[in-house]
Amino acid sequence: MISPLNSKIISYLPSQPDFEFQTDYYIEQKVRIKPNQPSILFYQFKMGGVSSQISVIPDGCIDILINCDQHYGNICGSVTKSRVINLLPNSTYFGIRFLPCLDIKKLKFGIKDLTDKEISLNEMFPVNTNILERVATDESFMQRVNIFNEILESHIFEIDKSTxxxxxxxxxxxxxxxxxxxxxxxxxxxxxxxxxxxxxxxxxxxxxxxxxxxxxxxxxxxxxxxxxxxxxxxxxxxxxxxxxxxxxxxxxxxxxxxxxxxxxxxxxxxx
Structure with a gap:
C-alpha cells in the first residue's frame, strides 16, 4: 500500500515539450521500481532530418540520454533555465528521467555538480559497455525499458536512501x-x-x-x-x-x- 506521504512524491511527472512536439515521434512509459518508491520516466524520440537542436526546460530531474544509432550516452543534470542541446539529425534517442527522491549511487561527481551540465555516461558510472550497447541496439522501446530495469537499475540506484x-x-x-x-x-x-x-x-x-x-x-x-x-x-x-x-x-x-x-x-x- 502506498503511503499518503509517498503518493504525492511518486505522482510528479514533469514535461519536456520540445521532446514531445519538435521530434518525428515521442513515446514514454512511467515505471515504479517498487510499490512505495518514486517512478522513473522512460521515453524515446527520433530527431527529424533537418534540426539538430532541441530545447530543454527546468524540471528538477536528472536524465540519461542514449543515442541508439551511435551507441553513446550522456547524463544530463537538472537545468535552471531553458537551454538548447545539440542532437544528431535522423537519430533515435532513448531516455531515462530520474524523478526527485530517488538516490543515484556510484557517481564520480555530486548531484549539485551535475546542474546545468552534460557528462558522458561512461565517466559517471562503471557501466559495462556491452550493456549500454544492448540498450542502444534493441529496436523495441519496451525491451530497452526491460533491459534497464533488469540490468542497469541495480548498478545506478540506491533504493529508499533519501532522508x-x-x-x-x-x-x-x-x-x-x-x-x-x-x-x-x-x-x-x-x-x-x-x-x-x-x-x-x-x-x-x-x-x-x-x-x-x-x-x-x-x-x-x-x-x-x-x-x-x-x-x-x-x-x-x-x-x-x-x-x-x-x-x-x-x-x-x-x-x-x-x-x-x-x-x-x-x-x-x-x-
Missing amino acids: KLIKQSLYNIYATRGNITITQLAEEVGYSTRYLRKQFEDHIGISPKLFSQIVRFQSSLNMLLRTTHFTLNDVIYENGYYDQAHLIREFRNFGCTTPYQLTGQKRIMIV
Whole structure:
C-alpha cells in the first residue's frame, strides 16, 4: 500500500515539450521500481532530418540520454533555465528521467555538480559497455525499458536512501504546487533553512526555493498541455500566480515561451 506521504512524491511527472512536439515521434512509459518508491520516466524520440537542436526546460530531474544509432550516452543534470542541446539529425534517442527522491549511487561527481551540465555516461558510472550497447541496439522501446530495469537499475540506484527530511519537504512542495517559502518549509520539517538548503542541494541538486518555482511552473505546464478544460485564469488561480503577467514572466524565465504558444500542441503517446 502506498503511503499518503509517498503518493504525492511518486505522482510528479514533469514535461519536456520540445521532446514531445519538435521530434518525428515521442513515446514514454512511467515505471515504479517498487510499490512505495518514486517512478522513473522512460521515453524515446527520433530527431527529424533537418534540426539538430532541441530545447530543454527546468524540471528538477536528472536524465540519461542514449543515442541508439551511435551507441553513446550522456547524463544530463537538472537545468535552471531553458537551454538548447545539440542532437544528431535522423537519430533515435532513448531516455531515462530520474524523478526527485530517488538516490543515484556510484557517481564520480555530486548531484549539485551535475546542474546545468552534460557528462558522458561512461565517466559517471562503471557501466559495462556491452550493456549500454544492448540498450542502444534493441529496436523495441519496451525491451530497452526491460533491459534497464533488469540490468542497469541495480548498478545506478540506491533504493529508499533519501532522508525523511527530503521526502517530507518534497511532499509539502508538491501538495502546495510549489507555493511554499523556504521558511515555511523549514518550519514544517523542523530544521533550519540553512540545513534544509544544504540537504536539497546534496539530494536534488538545486535549492528548495528554485525547486518549488520549477514545480509550480511544471504544474502550470501540465495543466496547459494535458487537459482541455482549464482556462488561463484557472492555471493562474490553481498555481498561485498573482496575475497573468506573473504567469507569463515565469514561463519566459523557465521556458523561453508563453502559455499561449503551448496551447493547441499535439498530444504525446503513452504506452
